[in-house]
Amino acid sequence: MAKTDTKAKGLDRHGLTDEQLRQIFRNMLLQRQLDNRGFQLNRQGKVPFALGSEGHEALQAGAAMAFNRGKDILAPYYRDLGLALGIGLTPYEIMLSIFARVDDHNGGRQFPNHYSSKAAGLMSFSSILAAHIPHAVGAAYAQKYRGETGRAVLVTCGDGTTSEGEWHESMNFAAIHKLPLVMLVENNEWAISTPLSKQMANPEIWKRAEGYGMPGKRFNGFDPIETYANVKEALDRARTGGGPTLLEGMCYRFLAHSTDDNDMTYRTKEIVAEARKHDPVPNFQAVLVDSGVMSDADVDAMKKDVLRETNEATDKAEAVPYPQASDLYTNLYEGAWQPWQ
Amino acid sequence: MAVTAGSKVLNNVEAVRETLYEAMKSDDRTIILGEDVGARGNVFLITKDFINEFGPERVIDTPIAEASIVGIAVGMAMEGLRPIAEIQFADFIYPAFNQIVGEAAKTRYRSNGEYTCPLVIRTPYGGGVRGALSHSVSIEALFYHVPGLKIVAPAFPADVKGLLNAAIDDPDPVLFLEHKKTYRLIKGEVPEGHYTIPIGKANVIKEGRQLTVVSYGLYVHWALEAANQLENEGMSVEVIDLRSIRPMDRTTILNSVEKTRKLLIIHEDNKFGGIGAEISAMVAEEALFSLDAPIRRLAAPDVPAMGYAEPLEHEYMSSPAQMADAMRELVKF
Ligand SMILES: Cc1ncc(C[n+]2csc(CCOP(=O)(O)OP(=O)(O)O)c2C)c(N)n1
Ligand SMILES: [Mg+2]
Numbered sequence: 001m002a003k004t005d006t007k008a009k010g011l012d013r014h015g016l017t018d019e020q021l022r023q024i025f026r027n028m029l030l031q032r033q034l035d036n037r038g039f040q041l042n043r044q045g046k047v048p049f050a051l052g053s054e055g056h057e058a059l060q061a062g063a064a065m066a067f068n069r070g071k072d073i074l075a076p077y078y079r080d081l082g083l084a085l086g087i088g089l090t091p092y093e094i095m096l097s098i099f100a101r102v103d104d105h106n107g108g109r110q111f112p113n114h115y116s117s118k119a120a121g122l123m124s125f126s127s128i129l130a131a132h133i134p135h136a137v138g139a140a141y142a143q144k145y146r147g148e149t150g151r152a153v154l155v156t157c158g159d160g161t162t163s164e165g166e167w168h169e170s171m172n173f174a175a176i177h178k179l180p181l182v183m184l185v186e187n188n189e190w191a192i193s194t195p196l197s198k199q200m201a202n203p204e205i206w207k208r209a210e211g212y213g214m215p216g217k218r219f220n221g222f223d224p225i226e227t228y229a230n231v232k233e234a235l236d237r238a239r240t241g242g243g244p245t246l247l248e249g250m251c252y253r254f255l256a257h258s259t260d261d262n263d264m265t266y267r268t269k270e271i272v273a274e275a276r277k278h279d280p281v282p283n284f285q286a287v288l289v290d291s292g293v294m295s296d297a298d299v300d301a302m303k304k305d306v307l308r309e310t311n312e313a314t315d316k317a318e319a320v321p322y323p324q325a326s327d328l329y330t331n332l333y334e335g336a337w338q339p340w341q
Numbered sequence: 342m343a344v345t346a347g348s349k350v351l352n353n354v355e356a357v358r359e360t361l362y363e364a365m366k367s368d369d370r371t372i373i374l375g376e377d378v379g380a381r382g383n384v385f386l387i388t389k390d391f392i393n394e395f396g397p398e399r400v401i402d403t404p405i406a407e408a409s410i411v412g413i414a415v416g417m418a419m420e421g422l423r424p425i426a427e428i429q430f431a432d433f434i435y436p437a438f439n440q441i442v443g444e445a446a447k448t449r450y451r452s453n454g455e456y457t458c459p460l461v462i463r464t465p466y467g468g469g470v471r472g473a474l475s476h477s478v479s480i481e482a483l484f485y486h487v488p489g490l491k492i493v494a495p496a497f498p499a500d501v502k503g504l505l506n507a508a509i510d511d512p513d514p515v516l517f518l519e520h521k522k523t524y525r526l527i528k529g530e531v532p533e534g535h536y537t538i539p540i541g542k543a544n545v546i547k548e549g550r551q552l553t554v555v556s557y558g559l560y561v562h563w564a565l566e567a568a569n570q571l572e573n574e575g576m577s578v579e580v581i582d583l584r585s586i587r588p589m590d591r592t593t594i595l596n597s598v599e600k601t602r603k604l605l606i607i608h609e610d611n612k613f614g615g616i617g618a619e620i621s622a623m624v625a626e627e628a629l630f631s632l633d634a635p636i637r638r639l640a641a642p643d644v645p646a647m648g649y650a651e652p653l654e655h656e657y658m659s660s661p662a663q664m665a666d667a668m669r670e671l672v673k674f
Contacts, residue, residue: 073420075416104453105452105453105455106451106452106453106455107453109450109451109453110451114451116451116452116455116456117455118455118456123416123419123420123456124419124448124451124452124455124456126443126444126447126451128439128443128444131412131439131440131443131444133412134408134409134411134412134413134415134416134440135412135413135415135416135419135444136416137409137412137413137416138412138413138414138415138416138417138418138419138420138422138424139416139417139419139420140416141413141416141417141422142416142417142420142421142422143420145372145398145399145422165406165408165436166408166409166412166439166440169404169406169408169409169412170409170412170413172404172406172409173403173404173406173409173413176404330453330454331449331450331453331454332449332450332488332489333449333489333491333512333513334449334457334512334513337588338588339488339587339588339589340588340589340590340591340623341541341542341588341589341590341591341592
């Protein structure tokens, strides 16, 4: 049982310690800062592309806190900066991916935000939406087959991605085999320019769970503690043989889809501003300060430290060279390769 | 058939079955998954009784969902298992195209070697069995364009076993094509125990001096029949069984063409953009001046597949007689 601090009296902290609450908040600040940095670098012409997770910070930082490092597997998608950070990837690794440098896990082959780290248990994925979900199911099958109780797979995707056939196929199979899997849908109401109403007639994604024969739940993804509690409950169930869960965390995409998108062509400033009123970063800051977990001075110091870490990571990654032209040809198959032998 | 010591005579179904059985026996990371592979033991009875011996955890009757049959197998492979996924008929592999081309083939490459995908996808393909439009297609040309995949299509039982073992041992994804008309039709000696045939090596199954014929799958057997007939007519034809489609064996093809100075490629798949196109281009690039005649391709017409009605199937396919005609023409050129 995690030790809880008594300072934060009125806070329903679901067993999270002060230290864990601060870690969650720091992760959220780091996401903001790194997102910002990616967009800045793009405007400076230093990187061709960036994509942010603003609006997803609480959901991802809270979910990551429920992840057991060294045991669980994460099968994320491209908007999961906070999950990647929360399970142990460093800002330097993130910046390597943004700069497409040779030391990036993917060797600069994939878009930024397509994280991969065998050491962290973060499964490699492509840009093909939903294609990673059956991979997560296969990984969960491997865990169950080997009798590895105490482990589970956390797989995530956006709301739009739940329209794909592979999403359905994966849920169905996971339920049939009672696999140790948690499907966490990050519902930000948008899939590039397409709103939820054009994606599905029934917007309550979590309710599909009943059809598959697994538990389902929707929660407020702007609240990191509520997120943590729900993801932890589902992961604990998965780790102890209770089978899969479908979770739907409600959040919002504050930014355009990516640096290549202008969201003002399909939504108004006003609706984004309305959603911003629930911005999880200042809100959680207020919760921590009001409950005495952090002082204003603590918050300031943390923000400075996050900026320092982001700057250091940026400079260090930028100094790393690109892959060489000859790196195009490696790691296609094991060993040297020609289609003609 | 005289049987060598340490060998036995099997048909192609039995060769697949024996190889899968030995793989299941020898490595408990091996998982078979697909439609009706369990209680029914696959529609051709290849995995009959496996479920009783190895259990439903290792012989998985999946839902009818090809994208996730392959996709789940990719995830298993990424996390340390050695899955063998079955697509019940090659005609139903299209829903899995995304997982094969977009995912399995790119797992190692996109992660720069951090993750790998040691996966075998087996599927029966090909016609001549009154399989109609959707139980008789050839799919190899759709996939041989894709770097990151390996593709094999053996014709003889001993090659089936050796190449399936190689595919199972391979650290990268292999598409293993089984010609369904050869399943029970073709019998041959198969060595006992574990052995592999390297992926990417063709086999000269008949030596000859006046023409090189390259084929694979069912048509290897018909091409051999035609070549033997020509032998009786005093013409000497060399027949190469490709066995592997990606990678392909350039050395064996070029050595043969440089000797015979003529090339005929025969396949059941459509002519346009088929395997023969790549072989023709390669030979034109590497050995044009060794040729005494234009390269010829005998392959399927530009229609989607063979029809169910007997004349439609017949018209689509090349017969041994048509193969013999094409060979005669080229020898006499
Ligand atoms: C199979 C596939 N189709 C289309 C795309 C192009 N695409 C990239 S992101 C995206 C929207 C995804 O929306 P959602 O799942 O809600 O995730 P979000 O970006 O909102 O987090 C689309 C259509 C793709 N990458 N893959
Ligand atoms: Mg979305």
